[in-house]
Amino acid sequence: MEIIKGIPLNYYIFLSTALFCIGALGVMIRRNAIIMFMCIELMLNAVNLLMVAFSRYLGDSNGQVFVFFIMAVAAAEVAVGLAILIMVYRNANTSDTEVLNQLKW
Amino acid sequence: MSITLIIFWFLSFMAIMSALMVVFAKNPVHSVLYLIITFFAIAGHYLLLSAQFLAAVHIIVYAGAIMVLFLYVIMMLNLNKETEPHKKPIIKFVAVVAAGLLMLTLVAAFKGAEVKVIASADASIGSVESLGKVLFKEFLLPFEVSSILFLAAMVGAVYLSKKDLH
Incomplete structure (x- = not known):
């Protein structure tokens, strides 16, 4: 198809970099644990996008299979993570990471 | 411009x-909705890269399952208010500088990178048929192991969200 000629692979690298850095920024800047979770999803998706782009540009389908597995792991991670978050909220009555600093010393 | x-x-x-x-929306529910827009844009990128199967799975898993879970938890914990506490401005400033430096480093590292591209790469690798063949031939064992992962996650989630753990 024309995409390989139309769009350089570097564009996808920079797009993924930007998305990843926005995700990292969100983890650093927000206090709500759920939003931090969502920013982690954003970072995972940036990596997925880069993997699909490389897989397409190199004609190797293994990258897309790995993206599929990453999605499976992300779904499992979100289910367990949100369950933990609900339990923490039930005990501490907050999802604010500045309050949930009991493990710090 | 093509x-x-x-x-x-x-x-x-x-x-x-x-x-x-x-990142910058005040209301957590708005954050979730913007994240759904991001996911649809990424699914569009997958379609552009002719990875139709992944685009469909991405929309079903992320927009369909994960974000609904997020919305559900936000509604359940009643966090949909704008009066969320914020970090100190100095910490925010440092975080923005740190993220900007990370971005700068990565862009500088990738700028001169020569990426090998196979111009005659087959576009049909993203179709359901060819991906399914790879998935069930070369990656059959990881595929089955991921079902165990799901089982473990399911058991863990149910156990954790039970009301009386003790």
Whole structure:
């Protein structure tokens, strides 16, 4: 198809970099644990996008299979993570990471 | 400017803008909705890269399952208010500088990188048929192991969210 000629692979690298850095920024800047979770999803998706782009540009389908597995792991991670978050909220009555600093010393 | 390039710029703009809105939106529910827009833009990128199967799975798993879970938890914990506490301005400033430096480093590292591209790469690798063949031949064992992962996650989630753990 024309995409390989139309769009350089570097564009996808920079797009993924930007998305990843926005995700990292969100983890650093927000206090709500759920939003931090969502920013982690954003970072995972940036990596997925880069993997699909490389897989397409190199004609190797293994990258897309790995993206599929990453999605499976992300779904499992979100289910367990949100369950933990609900339990923490039930005990501490907050999802604010500045309050949930009991493990710090 | 070709039509693919225009679509690429449009989808990239949409993805980055809504990703920024995820970080800077005051209301957690708005963050979730912006994240869904980001996911749809990324699914559009997958379609552009002719990975139809992944685009469909991405929309079903992320927009369909994960974000609904997020919305459900936010509604359940009643966090949909704008009066969320914020970090100190100095910490915010440091975080923005740190993220900007990370971005600068990565861009500088990748700028001169020569990436090998196979111009005659087969576009049909993203179709359901060819991906299914790879998945069930070469990656059969990881595929089955991921079902165990799901079982473990399911048991863990149910156990954790039980009311009386003790």
